[in-house]
Amino acid sequence: MQQLKFRKVFNEFVVEGEKIVKEIIDSKYRVSTLFAFEEWINENQQSLTLADILYEKVSPKELARISSLKSPNKVLAVVRIPGISAEIQFDNLVLVLDDIQDPGNLGTIIRTADWFGVQDIVCSNDCVDLYNPKVLQSTMGSFTRVNVFYHDLIRFLKERVPADVVVYGSFLDGKNIYKTDLKKSGLIIIGNESKGISEEVANVVHKRILVPAIVQNGSSNTESLNASVATGIILNEFTRNL
Amino acid sequence: MQQLKFRKVFNEFVVEGEKIVKEIIDSKYRVSTLFAFEEWINENQQSLTLADILYEKVSPKELARISSLKSPNKVLAVVRIPGISAEIQFDNLVLVLDDIQDPGNLGTIIRTADWFGVQDIVCSNDCVDLYNPKVLQSTMGSFTRVNVFYHDLIRFLKERVPADVVVYGSFLDGKNIYKTDLKKSGLIIIGNESKGISEEVANVVHKRILVPAIVQNGSSNTESLNASVATGIILNEFTRNL
Structure with missing residues (x-):
């Protein structure tokens, strides 16, 4: 504190x-x-x-x-702390984080974004602080290369995002990502570790996606993926055919 | 301690x-x-x-x-602590962890394995202990469903793995995973967070794989993916066509 x-x-x-x-x-x-x-x-x-x-x-x-x-x-x-003068590049993939709380998750998401060439991340104001030492450490240096913005997500999504940008969101009841048409650009929203994407933000999503679990012996296994692992798999799916 | x-x-x-x-x-x-x-x-x-x-x-x-x-x-x-009587199912995917040190990574890898239907994980003896409270917490309950074994990896790989099982390993100089023939069964070795797969273990690998980075503006970006994120993406690649 x-x-x-x-x-x-x-x-x-x-x-x-x-x-x-x-x-x-x-x-x-x-x-x-x-x-x-x-x-x-x-x-x-x-x-x-x-x-x-x-x-x-x-x-x-x-x-x-x-x-x-x-x-x-x-x-x-x-x-x-630099004032970010960069404009968000909506012709690339942009990550949007809704209330990510765990410092290790935010840092690892920034590191993963860097790996997959994502240059802009928009955090909701209630996400953990970028300059928290654990966040910085988990990025393994990637925070110097990725732009991380903090915004009121609802206002950002309604007022700042061009109308032709597709908004994807990760949901446990989303559509199989392997069967979804994934564009080369767009917003990808990742939700809070336990609550997922908040209802108000969910209303703005165009395409609800899910990395499907492999069900063994009829049992449903684990409830969800870790937020940074899910982000990595989703970015892999969006970029694997580039 | x-x-x-x-x-x-x-x-x-x-x-x-x-x-x-x-x-x-x-x-x-x-x-x-x-x-x-x-x-x-x-x-x-x-x-x-x-x-x-x-x-x-x-x-x-x-x-x-x-x-x-x-x-x-x-x-x-x-x-x-139960004695595991289960036999490793070599006709499924099996994860092998070489010296994973971070409790959050081991826990998240177990959770991710559970999501993708991997039932057996073999840890090197120098991996962090499964019953470390942070490991258990990060599994989000998955440790009750996945078998986690501890072995001398070299002996395990040389003496216990049937000759027809393909051994994959994740390397920063590996071959593009998107262009690699991925079987429905096999061993997947994930290395230490900073040192990767040890040389002795690397000698037993048949196929060296890599999740390729997206290079922007000619810069090489981040050095590597987090171990649990890499595991998630690799398991996704192995199972996405099942």
């Missing part, structure tokens, strides 16, 4: 660890201040100078004090 | 919460002892009697003492 307040008030977020800090430095993100061990700074002097990054040398004790990790890892960066 | 020792020494594991305890009671698992609030016991008296389950009424304070959760949830059950 402390961290979330920090993000909202200062418009900055924190990343920790060598891998993610390097990804940030190589990306479009701007580092406000970087705190690191002398050893790390010496090793990375060139890229720090090249990217014109303000840094401070800290001791292990000092890093432990500002870190939120149990075992702080050499370097921590405070990063500006 | 304490819990893992408990599982190894007493051959029992602990589940907590109403949903998972009900799934356990309805499954082939045997409950050793169940601890619950009086209210829960009154509501579930019939199924407790029917399944002949030994129980103890506990107060919220007592439950908090034996629980590993921050907010204990009405009921906790100590459950016998």
